[in-house]
Amino acid sequence: MTEAARKRAFIAIGLLPALLLFVFFVIVPIFWSAYFGFFDWKGIGEMKFIGLANYAEALSDPLFYKAFKNNMIVVAASVFGQVPIALVLALVLTKSTMFQRFIRASVFMPMVLSSVVIGIIWGYIYHPQIGILNFLLDSVGLGSLKQQWLSDPRISMYALMVPLIWNFIGPYMVMFIAALQSISPEIHDAARIDGVSPMRKLFSIEMPMIWDTIKVAVVLCISGSLKAFDLIYVMTGGGPAHSTELLATYMYNNTFNVFRYGYGSAVSTAIVIISLVLVAGSQYLMKRKD
Amino acid sequence: MQHAVRTGTAKRSVSGGVGRKPWAEAVKNILLTLYALVTLYPLIWLFISAFKTNDEFFDKPFGLPAEWRFENMKRAWEVSDMGTSLVNSLIVTIAALILTVLLGALAAYVLARFQFRLRAPATGLFVLGMLIPIHSTLVPLFIILKKIGLYDTYWALILPYTAIELPIAIFVTAAFLGTIPREIEEAALIDGTGYWGIFGRIMLPLAAPALATVSILAFLRFWNDFAFALVFISKPALKTVPLSLSVFANGYSTDYKLTMAAMVIAVIPTIVAFLLFQEKIMKGMTAGAVKG
Numbered sequence: 030m031t032e033a034a035r036k037r038a039f040i041a042i043g044l045l046p047a048l049l050l051f052v053f054f055v056i057v058p059i060f061w062s063a064y065f066g067f068f069d070w071k072g073i074g075e076m077k078f079i080g081l082a083n084y085a086e087a088l089s090d091p092l093f094y095k096a097f098k099n100n101m102i103v104v105a106a107s108v109f110g111q112v113p114i115a116l117v118l119a120l121v122l123t124k125s126t127m128f129q130r131f132i133r134a135s136v137f138m139p140m141v142l143s144s145v146v147i148g149i150i151w152g153y154i155y156h157p158q159i160g161i162l163n164f165l166l167d168s169v170g171l172g173s174l175k176q177q178w179l180s181d182p183r184i185s186m187y188a189l190m191v192p193l194i195w196n197f198i199g200p201y202m203v204m205f206i207a208a209l210q211s212i213s214p215e216i217h218d219a220a221r222i223d224g225v226s227p228m229r230k231l232f233s234i235e236m237p238m239i240w241d242t243i244k245v246a247v248v249l250c251i252s253g254s255l256k257a258f259d260l261i262y263v264m265t266g267g268g269p270a271h272s273t274e275l276l277a278t279y280m281y282n283n284t285f286n287v288f289r290y291g292y293g294s295a296v297s298t299a300i301v302i303i304s305l306v307l308v309a310g311s312q313y314l315m316k317r318k319d
Numbered sequence: 320m321q322h323a324v325r326t327g328t329a330k331r332s333v334s335g336g337v338g339r340k341p342w343a344e345a346v347k348n349i350l351l352t353l354y355a356l357v358t359l360y361p362l363i364w365l366f367i368s369a370f371k372t373n374d375e376f377f378d379k380p381f382g383l384p385a386e387w388r389f390e391n392m393k394r395a396w397e398v399s400d401m402g403t404s405l406v407n408s409l410i411v412t413i414a415a416l417i418l419t420v421l422l423g424a425l426a427a428y429v430l431a432r433f434q435f436r437l438r439a440p441a442t443g444l445f446v447l448g449m450l451i452p453i454h455s456t457l458v459p460l461f462i463i464l465k466k467i468g469l470y471d472t473y474w475a476l477i478l479p480y481t482a483i484e485l486p487i488a489i490f491v492t493a494a495f496l497g498t499i500p501r502e503i504e505e506a507a508l509i510d511g512t513g514y515w516g517i518f519g520r521i522m523l524p525l526a527a528p529a530l531a532t533v534s535i536l537a538f539l540r541f542w543n544d545f546a547f548a549l550v551f552i553s554k555p556a557l558k559t560v561p562l563s564l565s566v567f568a569n570g571y572s573t574d575y576k577l578t579m580a581a582m583v584i585a586v587i588p589t590i591v592a593f594l595l596f597q598e599k600i601m602k603g604m605t606a607g608a609v610k611g
Contacts (some may be wrong), residue, residue, distance in 0.1 A: 034513070035514070037435075039429075039430050039433075039513075039514040039515070040435050042377045042431050043425045043426060043428060043514075043518070044425075044430070044437075046425070046426075047422040047423060047425065047426035047485050047489065048426065048444070049446070050422065050482045051448060051484065052444070053446045053482070053483050054456075054479045054482035054483075055451065055453075055456060055482050055483060056444065056448065057463075058456040058459035058460045058463060059451060059455065059459070061459035061462070061463065062455065062458055062459040063455070065459060067463070072462075075362070079381060094441050102429070104363045104388065128348065128351075131355070132351045132352070132354070133601075134358075134593075135359050136357060136358055137354065137593075137594065137601065138358065138362060138590075139358065139361075139362075139470075139599075140587060140592075141539055141543075141590065141600070142362070142537075142543070142586055143358060143543035143560070143561045143564070143586070143589070144543065144587065145360075145543075145545050145564045145565050146365075146561075146564065146582045146585060149564065149567060150364070150365055150582070152361075154364075155574070159377050159380070159575070161364065161380045174588060177600070181336040195358065196485075199604075200604040202535075203601045203604045203605055204604060207605040208605075217358075248450070251543075252449075252450055252452055254451055254452070256454045258454050258546050259545040259561075262546075262547075263565060277452075277454045279552075280455075280457070281457070284457075284458050284461075290458060290462065294459060295456045297454075297455040297457070297459065298455070300452055300454070300455040301451055301452065301455045304452045304455075305450065305451075306449065308450055
């Protein structure tokens with residue numbers, strides 16, 4: 030075997046297992062769901078081709094819009110909740126003292142818990158009778174603010190935002206700290222010598238220099254929000270009265286509870302399209318004119 | 320890098336000290352401490368509640384248990400069949416972890432060190448995979464797994480877990496391998512070491528720090544996964560930890576102390592892993608993101 034052939038063989042054998050596994054279990058399913066979306070199928074029996082009917086049905090189903098709207102609330106809460114909080118924390122947590130490391134670790138901690146555990150804990154916190162939130166309100170004399178946090182359709186979606194935001198601040202904070210630390214000390218020195226105010230420094234120096242990281246964080250927020258499923262499934266299952274329905278729970282319920290595989294597949298495809306459109310849109314909006 | 324960071328922060332704290340009042344620093348630290356406590360409280364509450372009686376859980380939610388009841392753990396272990404699900408979680412997690420690290424490192428070595436025509440498209444495909452909300456693959460994967468007879472087996476989790484984790488594993492490892500000088504490789508080639516030898520005897524050991532980061536991130540993801548286990552596993556004998564915990568979720572009449580105790584058993588492995596490998600986990604979260 031020649032040297033070039035040996036190299037080619039190694040490249041092929043080295044890359045193919047990972048590539049095939051990835052394509053077969055991640056990329057192919059996406060195209061399959063687009064394809065299944067054209068069929069009326071209960072999971073068993075005959076698959077009936079119905080063209081775009083599933084897609085059309087999703088677009089005219091008020092529940093689909095409800096789920097979409099709720100998903101947008103999650104996206105907004107993540108982008109405008111997690112990112113700013115993470116950024117503020119990152120700005121004050123760039124040092125490596127014991128104290129700062131402890132705070133960083135604490136903020137990061139929820140990230141390592143299973144979302145099932147988080148869902149159950151927060152389910153208990155919000156519980157109308159035994160929950161510590163209502164108990165706390167009672168004991169500080171604010172009993173009038175007590176709520177049926179998860180069973181009142183008007184507030185359930187907003188109640189869910191708290192654990193959702195709480196859960197994922199850590200990774201964004203760590204990303205921002207790394208980005209801030211990569212700004213060279215000379216720039217800070219120059220700013221100090223020029224007497225730049227802290228606010229001015231933040232908006233004119235630090236923010237622009239970590240803008241690419243912020244863009245990545247927004248992408249992660251968007252694609253992460255569209256996979257918000259576990260927490261909702263555990264805490265409310267999309268209820269009450271579909272008030273906390275998200276695209277993923279809507280897809281799950283249609284597929285695995287009422288056995289409409291074709292329709293569920295069409296919704297899956299819609300999730301991918303929505304995600305890619307949002308990611309592209311956010312990147313376009315955040316493009317800096319330079 | 321660590322060195323650069325240190326000097327950077329040292330200089331900054333000097334400059335910060337000029338016009339800054341000590342009380343401002345104190346207020347900041349108090350606020351940070353409060354924030355950390357609020358963040359940690361649900362977890363602290365979980366651990367304390369796991370040792371209470373149901374009455375204590377109900378009457379004194381903020382208090383400590385009168386007596387620390389370790390028997391809750393034992394009962395929870397038996398009631399939720401935690402032994403079985405821990406073994407299942409271990410099997411699935413370790414198998415997927417080994418596959419992820421081996422296949423990921425190999426692909427990363429190829430992508431980081433070789434020039435070939437399909438390099439850019441392959442990289443692009445992996446990037447695309449990271450942007451796709453993974454839950455949108457649940458329905459088609461469920462159907463595929465049924466068709467190929469893997470539904471309700473360990474493989475139904477091992478293979479999808481590996482596939483999902485491969486992009487991040489490849490990018491973290493490739494970024495790291497990119498920093499290793501080419502001379503090492505060239506010298507080995509001249510000495511007659513083949514590519515497999517270079518990969519196994521040089522690249523793998525050198526990439527150990529990156530592979531450690533990849534492993535710990537993958538461990539957390541696999542151990543905590545719920546959605547895939549929910550859809551691809553139905554046999555009680557194959558249930559993973561999050562799946563067997565979820566039976567506690569819907570039921571206002573459940574035994575609170577046992578639920579809390581079962582959750583404590585479930586979170587201990589990840590918390591221990593976090594405390595041991597904090598730096599690696601945090602580094603993994605930033606890898607790839609900073610360079611964008």
